[in-house]
Amino acid sequence: MPRQFFVGGNFKMNGVAESITSIVKNLNAAKLDSNTEVVISPPALYLTLTRELANSNIGVAAQNVYDKPNGAFTGEISVEQLRDTKIDWAVIGHSERRVILKETDEFIARKTKAAVEGGVSVIFCIGETLEEREANKTIEVVTRQLNAAAKELSKEQWAKVVIAYEPVWAIGTGKVATTEQAQEVHAAIRKWLSETISAEAADSVRIIYGGSVSEKNCRELATQPDVDGFLVGGASLKPAFVDIINARI
Numbered sequence: 001m002p003r004q005f006f007v008g009g010n011f012k013m014n015g016v017a018e019s020i021t022s023i024v025k026n027l028n029a030a031k032l033d034s035n036t037e038v039v040i041s042p043p044a045l046y047l048t049l050t051r052e053l054a055n056s057n058i059g060v061a062a063q064n065v066y067d068k069p070n071g072a073f074t075g076e077i078s079v080e081q082l083r084d085t086k087i088d089w090a091v092i093g094h095s096e097r098r099v100i101l102k103e104t105d106e107f108i109a110r111k112t113k114a115a116v117e118g119g120v121s122v123i124f125c126i127g128e129t130l131e132e133r134e135a136n137k138t139i140e141v142v143t144r145q146l147n148a149a150a151k152e153l154s155k156e157q158w159a160k161v162v163i164a165y166e167p168v169w170a171i172g173t174g175k176v177a178t179t180e181q182a183q184e185v186h187a188a189i190r191k192w193l194s195e196t197i198s199a200e201a202a203d204s205v206r207i208i209y210g211g212s213v214s215e216k217n218c219r220e221l222a223t224q225p226d227v228d229g230f231l232v233g234g235a236s237l238k239p240a241f242v243d244i245i246n247a248r249i
């Protein structure tokens with residue numbers, strides 16, 4: 001079965017009720033490719049508003065979740081709380097959390113496990129910094145990040161994961177990876193899935209690209225055999241997000 005194209009919109013720490021309402025209403029009214037799975041990720045305070053407003057064919061993701069079920073963890077949100085508020089997805093391991101908030105590979109892997117075990121699907125983000133790319137360490141870095149998750153997840157649990165390859169140097173910089181650069185890393189990730197998880201996972205797990213995706217560059221990126229969609233930051237706040245969702249039509 002072909003992998004369903006997947007486009008995520010990560011609003012990051014942007015928007016208030018009024019602007020988020022307008023983004024969601026715009027998506028509701030737009031003609032979206034029915035073959036593309038769409039998931040939007042507003043700031044935590046607006047998850048319920050977004051879930052209530054968005055059409056049922058649009059998924060909603062938290063931008064983070066904690067690895068413990070409950071307790072004295074000020075400021076954190078549990079998997080159960082996400083499920084309770086009808087949030088079925090979480091973005092985990094975004095480079096902004098890895099770099100700014102110093103989240104480790106192991107912590108990210110534990111959060112991923114907690115999410116999938118609790119019934120929340122995960123957009124699992126990986127990617128190298130500019131320094132790592134220039135030192136030819138891209139594959140080494142993404143493999144290390146993936147191996148940490150593989151230690152926690154059973155082979156079957158990868159069915160609840162979408163892998164987002166986001167080179168840190170391409171995020172919010174306007175410097176998109178070339179189609180060749182994206183395809184090369186995506187193919188290496190698929191090879192890793194095949195060798196480390198299973199042939200079935202290599203066939204079915206979506207690998208999406210993130211980093212300065214726009215309505216201008218999305219179509220060419222979408223032609224690559226191992227690019228199964230996008231994780232979009234800045235452009236997901238704009239009407240052009242609809243064009244990215246429809247990159248394949």
Ligand SMILES: O=C[C@H](O)COP(=O)(O)O
Nearest residue numbers: 010171172211212233234
């Ligand atoms: O989660 C999304 C990525 O960080 C990409 O952000 P960007 O599209 O603004 O470069």
